[in-house]
Amino acid sequence: MTEKPATGYSPLQISLHWAIALLVLFQLLFGESMTTVVDAAEEGTSVSATDQFLANSHYWVGLSILALVALRIVVRLWQGAPPAASEGPSWMEVAAKISHWLFYALLVAVPVTGLLAIYVSDSFGDIHALGKPAFIVLIAIHALAALFHQFWIKDGTLRRMLVPSR
Ligand code: HEM
Numbered sequence: 001m002t003e004k005p006a007t008g009y010s011p012l013q014i015s016l017h018w019a020i021a022l023l024v025l026f027q028l029l030f031g032e033s034m035t036t037v038v039d040a041a042e043e044g045t046s047v048s049a050t051d052q053f054l055a056n057s058h059y060w061v062g063l064s065i066l067a068l069v070a071l072r073i074v075v076r077l078w079q080g081a082p083p084a085a086s087e088g089p090s091w092m093e094v095a096a097k098i099s100h101w102l103f104y105a106l107l108v109a110v111p112v113t114g115l116l117a118i119y120v121s122d123s124f125g126d127i128h129a130l131g132k133p134a135f136i137v138l139i140a141i142h143a144l145a146a147l148f149h150q151f152w153i154k155d156g157t158l159r160r161m162l163v164p165s166r
């Protein structure tokens with residue numbers, strides 16, 4: 001599918017961006033309850049009702065992320081994305097593109113390795129857990145870059161992920 005020229009992000013793209021960001025934040029904050037429950041099942045010990053609830057939530061929130069990301073990738077290929085909000089050094093545009101596609105790769109790979117950890121082999125759990133530092137580093141760089149563009153370069157980059165313009 002070819003990318004169409006876009007003037008901004010659509011309401012659907014913006015809703016998906018922020019919904020997925022919130023759900024990922026939930027997974028990063030409370031994911032350890034899933035580890036606690038998995039470890040307890042192996043050792044035959046019991047867990048608190050809170051850990052059990054958070055582990056169930058981890059499963060369903062994770063599957064929701066996977067479904068929303070599948071939709072988001074289809075919408076992205078169909079509606080495209082606007083060109084950089086301001087002209088900067090070419091390495092910056094390349095870095096932005098790489099980080100965005102890395103996000104999409106992580107958003108698919110992390111839930112899939114979570115599913116493999118439950119249904120195929122425990123060893124995928126270790127790979128899955130690496131998603132935590134990977135997401136944290138990428139989100140920190142991404143959020144700082146967005147704030148730098150909005151408030152230092154003042155090119156409206158953050159605004160266009162808040163206000164639809166198509
Ligand atoms: C983007 C989505 C997801 C994120 C960000 C995420 C994040 C995390 C985090 C931070 C942990 C704790 C790692 C630790 O203790 O250091 C974890 C554990 C775990 N998650 Fe996820 N998760 C996601 C989706 C899923 C899905 C869809 C499933 C399965 C349906 C799943 C299954 C598990 C399992 C089984 C563990 C325990 C791994 C182990 O210790 O062996 N996760 N996840």
Ligand code: HEM
Binds near residue numbers: 022157
């Ligand atoms: C888990 C958290 C997040 C994820 C997974 C995520 C993911 C993404 C992805 C994949 C894109 C590229 C959209 C595309 O062109 O296809 C994007 C764009 C964007 N994100 Fe995030 N994001 C997250 C959090 C944030 C936060 C916290 C901010 C603000 C501080 C932010 C601000 C933006 C902005 C302004 C854009 C548009 C960039 C542009 O138009 O060049 N994101 N995000």
